[in-house]
Amino acid sequence: MSHSYRAIGWNRQKRNYDLLVLSFIFVYLGIFIGLGAFIHPNATIETMLIRGLGTCALLMLHVILVIGPLCRLSSAFLPLLYNRRHLGVAMFFMALAHGGLSLFQFHGLGVLNPLVSLFISNLRYDSLSGFPFQPLGFLALLILFLMAATSHDFWLANLTAPVWKRLHMLVYVAYGLIMAHVALGVLQAETNPVLAVLVVIGVVMVMGLHLIAGARERPLDVEIATAGKEELIDVCSVNEIPEGRAHIATIYGERVAVFKHEGRVFALSNVCRHQNGPLGEGRIIDGCITCPWHGYQYLPETGMSPPPFTESVPVFNVEVRNGRVLVGGVRVESKK
Amino acid sequence: MHKDESSEFYIGYQPQGPAGIMRYVRLRLILLAATVISVAILLVYGQRPFADSFFDFGNLQDFEGYVIERPVPLLMVEKIGAPGSLPVRRDYVLVAEGKHGAESIINGFNGKKVRLRGTLIRRDGIEMIEIAGGSVQAIGSKSRSLSKEGGAVGKYILTGEIVDSKCYLGVMNPGQSKPHRECASLCIRGGIPPLFVVRDAAGRKLHLWLLSADGLPVNMDVLDFVAEPVEISGAVEKIDGKLYFLIDPVSISRLKM
Numbered sequence: 001m002s003h004s005y006r007a008i009g010w011n012r013q014k015r016n017y018d019l020l021v022l023s024f025i026f027v028y029l030g031i032f033i034g035l036g037a038f039i040h041p042n043a044t045i046e047t048m049l050i051r052g053l054g055t056c057a058l059l060m061l062h063v064i065l066v067i068g069p070l071c072r073l074s075s076a077f078l079p080l081l082y083n084r085r086h087l088g089v090a091m092f093f094m095a096l097a098h099g100g101l102s103l104f105q106f107h108g109l110g111v112l113n114p115l116v117s118l119f120i121s122n123l124r125y126d127s128l129s130g131f132p133f134q135p136l137g138f139l140a141l142l143i144l145f146l147m148a149a150t151s152h153d154f155w156l157a158n159l160t161a162p163v164w165k166r167l168h169m170l171v172y173v174a175y176g177l178i179m180a181h182v183a184l185g186v187l188q189a190e191t192n193p194v195l196a197v198l199v200v201i202g203v204v205m206v207m208g209l210h211l212i213a214g215a216r217e218r219p220l221d222v223e224i225a226t227a228g229k230e231e232l233i234d235v236c237s238v239n240e241i242p243e244g245r246a247h248i249a250t251i252y253g254e255r256v257a258v259f260k261h262e263g264r265v266f267a268l269s270n271v272c273r274h275q276n277g278p279l280g281e282g283r284i285i286d287g288c289i290t291c292p293w294h295g296y297q298y299l300p301e302t303g304m305s306p307p308p309f310t311e312s313v314p315v316f317n318v319e320v321r322n323g324r325v326l327v328g329g330v331r332v333e334s335k336k
Numbered sequence: 337m338h339k340d341e342s343s344e345f346y347i348g349y350q351p352q353g354p355a356g357i358m359r360y361v362r363l364r365l366i367l368l369a370a371t372v373i374s375v376a377i378l379l380v381y382g383q384r385p386f387a388d389s390f391f392d393f394g395n396l397q398d399f400e401g402y403v404i405e406r407p408v409p410l411l412m413v414e415k416i417g418a419p420g421s422l423p424v425r426r427d428y429v430l431v432a433e434g435k436h437g438a439e440s441i442i443n444g445f446n447g448k449k450v451r452l453r454g455t456l457i458r459r460d461g462i463e464m465i466e467i468a469g470g471s472v473q474a475i476g477s478k479s480r481s482l483s484k485e486g487g488a489v490g491k492y493i494l495t496g497e498i499v500d501s502k503c504y505l506g507v508m509n510p511g512q513s514k515p516h517r518e519c520a521s522l523c524i525r526g527g528i529p530p531l532f533v534v535r536d537a538a539g540r541k542l543h544l545w546l547l548s549a550d551g552l553p554v555n556m557d558v559l560d561f562v563a564e565p566v567e568i569s570g571a572v573e574k575i576d577g578k579l580y581f582l583i584d585p586v587s588i589s590r591l592k593m
């Protein structure tokens with residue numbers, strides 16, 4: 001039986017995760033629309049729905065975007081990362097409902113095709129204050145759709161990890177488009193500062209956490225001086241590595257995870273085959289290196305996933321001399 | 337940072353996460369819940385007040401009156417009171433369903449008495465009926481036309497916002513300004529009469545129906561100027577209590593670039 005990708009099935013933590021996501025959505029929309037209808041009896045229900053769904057999607061997007069850097073800062077956030085793609089798909093559906101409803105409300109039942117109207121009913125592409133903000137939302141929705149549609153590991157395996165990763169980096173483009181969608185849209189007519197202030201807090205939080213997490217990582221990438229590619233490089237002392245865990249070093253421009261397990265030392269690529277998770281922050285469990293993100297496992301000796309799985313990561317030559325760990329060229333290439 | 341970081345390891349597919357990490361996570365989730373609830377409440381209260389408009393969605397009523405095709409489609413309804421009192425007259429602007437004007441529906445009924453079904457829309461004292469498709473029937477043979485009492489008020493340069501009357505009067509709320517621009521453009525393109533909302537010297541809101549200099553629809557010529565502050569010069573006319581602004585569309589200029 002050959003597994004080209006690992007279908008991570010349903011499990012208890014995922015169900016809990018999804019239940020939580022759903023209840024947060026219900027609470028948010030319940031308050032926004034329920035309390036909203038009470039406080040603003042004159043607002044039409046479509047307005048409340050469009051606003052509730054749009055802001056709900058935006059709030060979810062912020063949560064999604066801060067989970068990454070928070071996990072870099074503290075591993076205790078990893079349970080929130082574990083099933084983040086479901087959060088992403090749920091966010092897409094909120095945004096889709098918002099966009100679909102807006103398209104129907106503002107462009108439906110007219111003399112033009114709604115998708116034509118979306119692009120030509122406001123032609124002030126030359127103006128900032130008058131700029132058509134809805135096509136920006138539409139573009140963002142397309143990106144979110146692409147990401148949601150390819151979120152399954154099937155696509156990760158078939159597009160290959162680097163392509164998939166690049167595709168999913170587009171979330172930052174979508175984020176920018178949505179910020180412009182809000183700033184050039186409702187904020188142009190809103191007299192109350194609440195939404196503007198919340199949006200600024202959101203942007204500062206997302207950018208700030210990314211910068212802080214990035215700054216924390218930078219020392220990891222300081223390369224240890226190397227002469228030739230085959231030379232063994234002193235990366236750390238054996239005592240620095242806790243049992244069953246790893247020290248991460250960068251040699252030849254690549255991050256290497258040096259694990260200690262039952263008196264032996266192993267050096268493997270730090271990059272998990274699944275979604276580039278940091279293997280060096282994982283543990284050895286049941287004799288296997290276990291990725292901290294979604295729990296993919298690799299044998300320390302060969303870099304192979306235990307059967308029936310077929311993933312593998314490169315393994316490096318490693319030696320211990322006088323209590324120092326020396327790591328050298330690749331011993332076993334990755335199989336795929 | 338949480339203190340169990342060094343010893344505990346979370347694996348999602350295990351039935352239960354490590355106690356320390358899960359305690360930490362639960363705490364963050366409570367914070368997240370508080371954030372979600374606060375954001376929702378803040379955003380409910382943090383919305384600009386909504387105009388006092390009315391759209392009787394879902395409640396179709398019968399109306400009887402005289403159809404006036406121009407300058408803006410109207411249903412002129414007279415209510416006969418007790419003997420000895422004057423009849424009360426109410427004018428309802430007519431539009432069709434969706435983003436369509438009433439022109440094609442009332443075509444051929446000009447001046448005639450009709451019965452029709454529709455949904456009431458109201459704001460700032462202006463009333464409108466969204467005619468239910470196919471419900472217009474001629475009744476009786478009497479006919480009426482607008483009186484020309486009042487007539488010319490004068491030439492003015494006015495600043496205000498061009499809105500599509502249907503959404504503005506209540507079908508959508510909010511139904512004006514930037515976020516509503518595309519919709520207003522599509523509605524006016526579809527024949528909904530454009531309305532020019534201005535303020536008078538005392539700061540009161542006034543509503544003028546926009547027409548060409550010959551008193552014909554200008555819909556297609558104002559599309560590019562809806563839902564934003566504009567200045568227009570033209571002639572104001574008052575007919576049967578309603579204000580009309582007869583303009584040359586070339587005179588429309590934006591106040592904000």
Ligand code: HEM
Nearest residue numbers: 051054055057058095099102103134137138140141186515
């Ligand atoms: C086809 C795509 C989209 C269309 C046609 C669209 C249309 C609109 C419109 C017309 C408004 C103003 C509504 C109002 O008067 O309040 C709006 C607001 C907003 N949109 Fe979108 N949108 C689209 C996609 C998106 C996406 C993908 C997001 C992502 C989260 C988003 C987030 C928001 C937010 C946060 C607001 C402000 C909330 C508010 O209305 O008060 N939109 N959008």
Ligand code: FES
Nearest residue numbers: 272275277291294
């Ligand atoms: S990145 Fe998903 S398990 Fe490693």
